[in-house]
Amino acid sequence: MTQAALERRIESVLETVQKPSRYIGGEANQVQKPQATTVVALCYPDAYEVGISNQALQILYQQVNARPAMAAERVYCPWPDMADAMRREGLPLFTLETWRPVREVDLLGITLQAELTYSNVLEVLDLAGIPLRAADRGEGDPIVVAGGPSASNPAPLAPFFDAFFMGESEEAFEDVLDAMAGAAGRAARMAALAENPHLDLPGRGRRDVERAIHTEFGIETQPIEVVVPYSSAIFSRASVEVMRGCTRGCRFCHAGTWYRPVRERPAEQVIEAGLAQLACTGYDELSLTSLATSDYTDVVPAIEGIKERMPDLHLSLPSNRVDTGPVAMTAAANARQSSITLAPEAATQRMRDIICKTITDEMIENAIEAAFRAGYTSLKMYFMIGLPRETHAEVQGIVDLGLKAREIGRRVRAGGRFSVHVSASNFVPKPHTPFQWEGMSSRDQLVAKQGYMRRAMPTRQIRLSLHDVRTSMLEGALARGGEELADVIERAWRAGARFDAWTEMFAEAAWEAAFAEAGTTIDEVATREYGEWDELPWDHVRSGVSKEFLLDEWWQSRAEVATGDCRWDGCADCGACFGPVRNKLVH
Amino acid sequence: MTYRITFAVAGRARFLSHLETVDTLLGALRRAGFDIALSKGMKPRPVISLALPRAVGIETLADIADVELRGDHEPLDVGERLANHLPMGMTVIAVEPATGKQAASRVESVTYRVEVADDVDWDAGLAAFAAAEACEVVRTAPNKASKRVDVRRFCTALAHEPGALEMELAVTDAGTARPEELTQAVAALVGATPNIERLVRTAIRLREPVGAHT
Numbered sequence: 001m002t003q004a005a006l007e008r009r010i011e012s013v014l015e016t017v018q019k020p021s022r023y024i025g026g027e028a029n030q031v032q033k034p035q036a037t038t039v040v041a042l043c044y045p046d047a048y049e050v051g052i053s054n055q056a057l058q059i060l061y062q063q064v065n066a067r068p069a070m071a072a073e074r075v076y077c078p079w080p081d082m083a084d085a086m087r088r089e090g091l092p093l094f095t096l097e098t099w100r101p102v103r104e105v106d107l108l109g110i111t112l113q114a115e116l117t118y119s120n121v122l123e124v125l126d127l128a129g130i131p132l133r134a135a136d137r138g139e140g141d142p143i144v145v146a147g148g149p150s151a152s153n154p155a156p157l158a159p160f161f162d163a164f165f166m167g168e169s170e171e172a173f174e175d176v177l178d179a180m181a182g183a184a185g186r187a188a189r190m191a192a193l194a195e196n197p198h199l200d201l202p203g204r205g206r207r208d209v210e211r212a213i214h215t216e217f218g219i220e221t222q223p224i225e226v227v228v229p230y231s232s233a234i235f236s237r238a239s240v241e242v243m244r245g246c247t248r249g250c251r252f253c254h255a256g257t258w259y260r261p262v263r264e265r266p267a268e269q270v271i272e273a274g275l276a277q278l279a280c281t282g283y284d285e286l287s288l289t290s291l292a293t294s295d296y297t298d299v300v301p302a303i304e305g306i307k308e309r310m311p312d313l314h315l316s317l318p319s320n321r322v323d324t325g326p327v328a329m330t331a332a333a334n335a336r337q338s339s340i341t342l343a344p345e346a347a348t349q350r351m352r353d354i355i356c357k358t359i360t361d362e363m364i365e366n367a368i369e370a371a372f373r374a375g376y377t378s379l380k381m382y383f384m385i386g387l388p389r390e391t392h393a394e395v396q397g398i399v400d401l402g403l404k405a406r407e408i409g410r411r412v413r414a415g416g417r418f419s420v421h422v423s424a425s426n427f428v429p430k431p432h433t434p435f436q437w438e439g440m441s442s443r444d445q446l447v448a449k450q451g452y453m454r455r456a457m458p459t460r461q462i463r464l465s466l467h468d469v470r471t472s473m474l475e476g477a478l479a480r481g482g483e484e485l486a487d488v489i490e491r492a493w494r495a496g497a498r499f500d501a502w503t504e505m506f507a508e509a510a511w512e513a514a515f516a517e518a519g520t521t522i523d524e525v526a527t528r529e530y531g532e533w534d535e536l537p538w539d540h541v542r543s544g545v546s547k548e549f550l551l552d553e554w555w556q557s558r559a560e561v562a563t564g565d566c567r568w569d570g571c572a573d574c575g576a577c578f579g580p581v582r583n584k585l586v587h
Numbered sequence: 588m589t590y591r592i593t594f595a596v597a598g599r600a601r602f603l604s605h606l607e608t609v610d611t612l613l614g615a616l617r618r619a620g621f622d623i624a625l626s627k628g629m630k631p632r633p634v635i636s637l638a639l640p641r642a643v644g645i646e647t648l649a650d651i652a653d654v655e656l657r658g659d660h661e662p663l664d665v666g667e668r669l670a671n672h673l674p675m676g677m678t679v680i681a682v683e684p685a686t687g688k689q690a691a692s693r694v695e696s697v698t699y700r701v702e703v704a705d706d707v708d709w710d711a712g713l714a715a716f717a718a719a720e721a722c723e724v725v726r727t728a729p730n731k732a733s734k735r736v737d738v739r740r741f742c743t744a745l746a747h748e749p750g751a752l753e754m755e756l757a758v759t760d761a762g763t764a765r766p767e768e769l770t771q772a773v774a775a776l777v778g779a780t781p782n783i784e785r786l787v788r789t790a791i792r793l794r795e796p797v798g799a800h801t
Contacts, residue, residue: 011599015644020602028614230603231610282614282672284633312625337628407668 006091007099012279013085021230022048023082024297025096028228029280029575031061032097038180039105041066041095041142044113045120046433046499048076052227053235054287056111056148060169062223069179072229073097073105077120077131081506082499083127093127104129106189107180108142110113112159113149116471116501120158122493131269132490134162134203139186143193149258151200152211153431155537156478156485158202162190165199165212166541168244170221170257172198200340200541215580217244217263222273228281237316238283240274241265242302243290247566247583249283249356250345251557252384254430255291260576262567263584267301274306278313279448285314293317294326295567297587303333319343320367322359333373337380340371347383348395353560354389356434356553368405372412379405379420385449386427386441390402395449398424399456406461423465424453426472428526430479431538432545434553438443439529440476443469451507474511476526480536485525546575588591589634589655590665591685595692596647600676605640611674612652619668624655638690638791639697640647642765647788649680653689687796694758695794696743699766701752707774709747713778716745722776738764738772745769753789 001009014020041434044051051057057074064072073095078086086093092101102108107128110121127487130144131137137144146157147165154164165173176199179192193199197204198212214221224242229236245262246255253445274286286306290296294317306315315333320326322342344364346352352359369380383398402422409418426446429435446469457464489512495510515522530536532551539547549572556563565570567583577583596608601612613633614622625631638651656665666682673679687693703709716722722739741764744755752773756764766786774781 014602018603020643021604024599024602026599026676028618028674030670228614230607232604232607236610279620280618282617284617338629467654 002196003099004085006094006101009089010094010099013082013089013091016496017082017085018079018233019048019359020078021232022079023094023096024224027230027283029225030097030227031065031072033065033071034098034227036069038067038070038107039100039517040072040107040109040177040180041075041102041105042072042422043075043077043102043108043110043124045077045124046453046501047079049232049234051076052229052233054089054111054113054403055241056113056169058223058226060173061227062225063169063173064177067181069181070177071097075102075108075124077117077124077498078127079550083123083498088125088200092129103130103140103142105142107133107176108144109165110144110146110476111148112157113148115150115156115475117499118478118489119493121157121160121489123498126493128475133159135159137162137186139182141186143180143186143189145199147160148383149254150479152258152541152543153480153538154200154202154541155483156481156489157533159481159486161201161202163193163201164209166209167198167212168214169195169212169371170214172215206540208540208542210558211544212257213544213581214244214263217265217584219265219273222274222437225280226277228283230262235287237282237285237287237314238274238277239289240270241288241290242270242288242293242299243424246291246295247297248292248358249553249572250563251354251356251434251553252345252387252427252430254342257432257543257550259291260543260545260574261581261583262295264298264586265294266586267298267305269300270302271305271309275309278310285316287316287318289318292319292321294323294329295322296439297585299329303329307333322367323363324366327367327370327374331371331376331567333557335375338376339380340374340376341380341382342367342371343382344401345382345384346387346394347401348394350398350560351387351390351394353562354557354564355387356557358562364401365404366409369412371470372409372418377413377416377418378420379409381405381420381422383422383523384426384427385424386446388427388435388438390441395452396456398422399453400463402457402464405532406458409461419461421463421465422457424450425467426469428472428476430545432541432550434557436480436536437530437532437534437548438553440473441528442527443473443523447471468506470508471500471503471506473522473526477515477522479526480523480537481532484518488518491517499530544576544578544581549574588652588659589653589685589689590660591683591690592652592654592666593649593680593682594647594652594673594704595680596641596650598646598676601644601646602673604643608641608650608677609635609637609652612654612669612679615669615672615677618672619663621660622657622667624657624692629791632637634642636689636691638694639794641788645681645766645786645788646663650788651690651791651793653685653691663727664764668744669751672781678741690791693793694795695792696755696757697788697792698744698755700789701754701770701783702750702787703752703767703770704784705750707779707781708777709752709773710750712773712777712779713745713747716742716773719776722772722778723736723776724772725752726765727767732774736762736764738769745773 491514634655
């Protein structure tokens with residue numbers, strides 16, 4: 001089929017599907033390089049509106065396109081109506097920039113941001129016409145590389161990828177691109193990649209791989225001319241990453257380990273990058289992103305500098321610490337916003353000590369009061385249930401804190417309109433965290449706790465949101481599973497599983513049958529506890545944080561003792577700092 | 588100051604929805620350096636309105652957007668700068684100062700060109716359509732009950748040339764007809780089902796503002 005014929009047939013199919021703008025490309029700041037000699041397809045294995053805003057892929061898009069002879073092109077997982085139409089019409093998966101068949105690219109990079117996208121990985125490979133298993137691929141097939149935080153446990157998807165890249169791309173992925181440019185053909189390129197210390201190559205046996213770290217974290221790697229999505233995207237705003245890494249040490253948090261140490265960008269660079277991105281995207285909102293922006297030591301000058309130049313700008317500061325100062329800062333950054341989010345994660349001091357969330361009841365209540373006094377009319381609070389060693393008191397504590405927030409709201413708002421939104425997700429233990437040895441709470445327990453919260457939480461001025469236990473259990477099973485899950489994932493996908501994070505799409509029966517055929521269940525794998533001497537499926541992946549530190553933290557959690565933040569309370573000897581790699585704070 | 592932007596949407600850009608088209612115009616204006624006026628109230632929004640929504644997949648030669656920009660600008664300058672920032676498939680046709688009520692409240696009729704296969708006796712269909720007092724079609728929409736619509740009453744002009752129907756549809760307080768509905772209705776009069784190959788909105792006619800000179 002010629003390219004022109006392919007494009008005509010794609011357009012014909014687009015007449016029949018929902019949201020065809022997902023597939024057309026052509027957005028502002030898209031880069032087209034038809035003369036490139038090496039083409040890299042960057043895939044987020046979910047719908048366009050979810051994947052388009054992903055910052056990691058924006059960084060890679062800029063990084064690849066900075067090379068004159070290389071082109072980066074985007075691809076997302078087609079929604080089932082489009083996938084069905086493509087299969088019916090015999091159309092291959094294509095990139096957005098050139099509508100080139102994905103199978104014709106040199107490297108297909110797939111970011112693994114969440115376990116519930118794993119079935120979509122197989123959907124993407126199949127629609128592209130690329131053999132699912134790396135062992136079945138030949139010279140005409142692209143090299144398929146995974147990246148992203150969920151790649152830190154490569155085992156469940158190991159047979160489907162040629163390589164897993166561990167860590168941050170800005171510096172170390174250059175070696176991968178060099179290998180792609182310097183060799184021709186799949187076999188020669190795989191040989192050139194063989195010694196890369198940041199690549200796990202399942203087909204070449206197990207060896208230790210190191211997480212790559214962007215040591216300098218200079219502003220030049222912050223994307224400016226980012227692709228502007230059509231309005232259906234979940235995030236449509238400019239964003240500048242002000243800080244990477246977090247050493248608060250929350251024991252449930254994968255990112256808290258995976259992105260250590262902390263590296264900050266000076267305010268003047270953040271301001272310049274933010275204004276430049278606003279100018280070339282046309283956004284009317286700017287977000288200063290990080291894992292905890294209120295911890296960024298140059299945050300006040302950054303806010304003041306931006307507001308001085310653009311007083312009316314909608315400036316957002318996500319992921320703030322629960323305290324009065326961050327609440328006031330958030331309010332000052334954006335006076336128009338009517339809702340604020342606080343994430344205490346746990347409602348009792350005991351549980352916050354277990355998970356190392358170093359905030360107190362007083363700080364939470366003061367933050368709630370400060371939020372209502374600042375004029376917010378909608379307060380959202382995020383919690384988790386099913387945390388290790390949780391008792392009824394912790395669940396009751398969430399209900400009580402919701403009631404307390406309502407009481408404060410009534411007092412401060414004095415008859416004015418307001419609402420409290422309590423959201424409780426289900427704790428899922430993740431690899432490379434102090435809770436990696438813990439089993440997930442059982443399905444029955446989670447359902448019972450959710451039922452209790454529904455009954456105990458009044459509905460007047462309080463809204464309760466609870467996560468689907470079924471998808472949480474699957475996430476738990478996939479997060480800490482081994483290579484034995486690869487067959488399970490393939491079976492579930494063949495039985496129709498895809499878009500598992502979308503409640504309306506979740507094919508529970510397909511997953512249950514796939515686990516059953518492997519002689520186990522979703523719950524058995526998700527609730528499995530590991531012993532401290534057990535070899536873990538991801539042990540060969542070196543995050544930089546030592547297993548000894550994680551083990552020590554696990555024991556500290558059992559002793560219900562929180563650990564201080566090394567930025568202010570002294571080094572906890574986690575192992576993440578070595579040579580030039582260490583916390584780099586502006587102040 | 589409010590500007591009336593006439594623009595075309597063709598190629599892959601025709602797959603943008605109405606809301607996406609609005610956002611694409613706003614983003615392009617901001618990238619071009621214009622400051623878009625915001626509405627008053629708790630949640631200020633950019634002051635923009637399109638004369639008529641465009642269904643996904645339909646091309647247009649001359650859609651109309653009224654947008655209020657802060658400051659005074661030469662319409663020609665607005666057009667040139669905007670044109671440089673629109674995505675492929677969207678082009679600026681004209682920019683002029685908007686006067687009177689916004690275009691969205693003054694749409695009188697819309698003309699379409701419907702490209703069809705000539706395996707239908709269109710001339711006979713048109714003759715039957717002209718002779719009919721009414722011509723009903725069943726309109727269906729997701730999550731809504733289907734209803735019967737007399738498309739004849741909205742059709743103010745209809746012509747056939749090889750490979751295409753040209754039609755003008757009135758936009759009234761009681762609604763309007765869709766070009767594909769009219770095409771299907773005409774074909775049905777001669778017992779045929781049409782094969783629509785391309786749909787192009789060719790013009791939007793506005794009522795003259797009250798008191799305007801003609």
